[in-house]
Amino acid sequence: MSITQQYLLDTYRARSLGDAAPPAPGAHDRQAVRERRGERRFRAVLAGRPVRHPVRDALARWRRHPARRA
Known part of the structure; x- marks a missing residue:
């Protein structure tokens, strides 16, 4: 059973029982990634x-070695 099929089944069950619908697959992915990064x-x-900052580190390397850009 795919994720979409499971979601549709869960939504149908929730509607039948009068419960709130479950969140759609992937609805909280960004929040989960942020929490993991913070951890x-x-x-x-x-x-x-x-603490590592990959983008900041890359920009610092780029600024330190201007000759390599040309």
Whole structure:
């Protein structure tokens, strides 16, 4: 059974029982990713490691080595 089929079945059951419809698949993916990222950063601080910022690190490398861009 696919995710969509399970969602439709759950929605039908909820409607039949008068309950609230379940959230659509993928509705909370962004929030889950944010929470996971926050947890990783928190654990890094607890372990005494620096918190990683991949985009910020890439921009800093790009600024440090202007000759490589040409």
